[in-house]
Amino acid sequence: MASPAKVIPFSEPPWLAGLPSPYFNESHRKWQKVCREFIGKNLHENALQWEDEGEVPPEVFQKFTEANMLIPNLPAPLPVEALNRLGIYELPGGLRLEDFDYLHFYVYVNEIRRAGLAGPPNSVIAGMAYGVPPILKYGSKELQDRFLPDLMRGGKRICIAITEPGAGSDVANIQTTAKKSPCGKYYIVNGSKKWITNGVWSQYASMAVRTGGPGRTGLSLLVVPLLGHEGVSMRRLKNSGAATSGTTFIELDDVKVPVENLIGEEGQGMKMIMTNFNHERLNIAIGVTRSARVALSSAFEYVMKREAFGKALIEQPVVRHRLAKAGAELESLSAWVEQFVYMMTKLKKEDADRELGGLTALAKAKAGMVLDECVRTAVLLFGGNGYTRSGQGEVVEKLYREIPGARIPGGSEDVLLDLSIRELVKHFRAQSAALDKPSKL
Known part of the structure; x- marks a missing residue:
């Protein structure tokens, strides 16, 4: 794949910056283009304005629903039979429901958070992403038949x-x-x-x-x-x-x-809630990683052109040092999240919940820390502009106020750090007990 003519450092994951990847195939790349066009036109073009106004127009939700662009918020693999009963057979761009995997989900979340902000996307997707899955996974057919038609077609939320x-x-x-x-x-x-x-x-x-x-x-x-x-x-x-x-x-x-x-x-509520949390935390980790990219790449672009003391800020070693530290954290997290999502495509859901539950909590917690590092770096490099709610630093100023929204919802950071280790210990002990159990001849 030829490298794009101009990609601001840290603005795109490597596989979208022209570099090879072992994870993404042509189906994922085609889906990425479909998502970028649709979401860019229907959400991102006005995201900053809507966030200032505090409201996303209701018709945005309807556009996403009518285009079946809320379906990708569901856990993969998609509930093909349930969706077929509603007359839904494919996603935009001709992506078959049967072919949708967690890498397609990753692409979708990456694109819907490409403006950086969490508010406008959440106003549209949160119900489908977190409210519908328990009904699909655990609800009776009677319950699904009563609620899913309206929910999937946008008649109810x-x-x-x-x-x-x-x-x-x-x-x-x-x-x-x-x-x-x-x-x-x-x-x-x-x-x-x-x-x-x-x-x-x-x-x-x-x-x-x-x-x-x-x-x-x-x-x-x-x-x-x-x-x-x-x-x-x-x-x-x-x-x-x-x-x-x-x-x-x-x-x-x-x-x-x-x-x-x-x-x-x-x-059985606790089991269902915890399973739903795994999907939510992975969603948050992917989205927060993209927001961190928006912050750091915005700062990178700014210091390339902003002059102080007779030269561009990028010529100052201390500026490069800040970008390097934050960039290393960002790319490390990004690579881990991609690997994580790839593993989800190879594991059955019940195996993934067991094997990756603790790591999902850890990934979500780490994503919040990396966002904090990248946004704080961006605000400092923007200087006064990063402290102002309009102008060149508008996005990073908004993102600075969203840091707690990445580190608290879905399980607060300290709780998830502890949970991750407890889950890893529990899984290790279960494996050890199974290995120590005498085999039957």
Whole structure:
């Protein structure tokens, strides 16, 4: 593949900068071009303006839905049979559903975060990425038939609702209750959920609730109606970054939910939540790596032209030193994420959850650290422009406010660092026990 005429250092992963890759084939390259054209036209052209205004127009979501451009947010391999029943047989560019793998997913997430910001993409994709998968993976056919047609065609929206004011990364401490009514036909849901992305626009939530006693074994997942439903009140929250994500506080007061809305079985919620977290954390790691590229390459381009003390900033050794340190972190992370995604294409989902669960947590945590390094480097090199909400440093200033949004959601950093090692130890001990077990002759 011939090298493009001009690629700003660190702006693209090596396989898009003209260098060879063992992972990406012609299908992935064709898909990348399709994604860049569609997402660039329908999202990125106005992303900065929308983030300033705090709202992405509703028609953007509809455009993505009508083009089947929300489907790539689902875990690979795609649920071909379920999608076929809805009349969906391929993705834009003629990509067959059967051919979609985690490298196609990687390409999609890379492109949707190419403007750097998390808010505008999250306003469109979060429900499909995190709210729909539990229904697809664990929901009964009856549950899928009731909800998926509207959700897949954009008639209704959904969110994932796990976090509460007193239970974030500590999922086992969730307090929202779902108790069966005397007639046995409903769950009566009481509690609150906080920092719920897209909640304010969603008719439904895949919600973690307590149907049993304390701890992880008392948790279940339930499709809870939101917008316009009796007993539900929602208000939008303002965060330091990602203004367009629709972050929501949800209060639930004796909300009646049909028992048929249970996802899977009672008491199995923790397992479903953790499996869903693996997909979310990988999504975050890929997207945050792209945002780090946007920050560092913007700074690189700036110091090539910005002059101080009679010469371009790039001629200053201290500037090159800062770029080198951040760049090494970025390219190391990028190579790890690509390798990680490749392994996902070769493992069955249940094997990947077991083998890679701890490493997924570690990758997500590391991505947040690298974003921090790259964005801080960019802000310092932009100087006053990096501290100003408009002008040449506008993107890196916005990204600076989004650093906590990369290091906290999906499991806060310190919790994930600890979780990663605990999972690796558990897996190692299980392997050791299996090897030490006497073989039967």
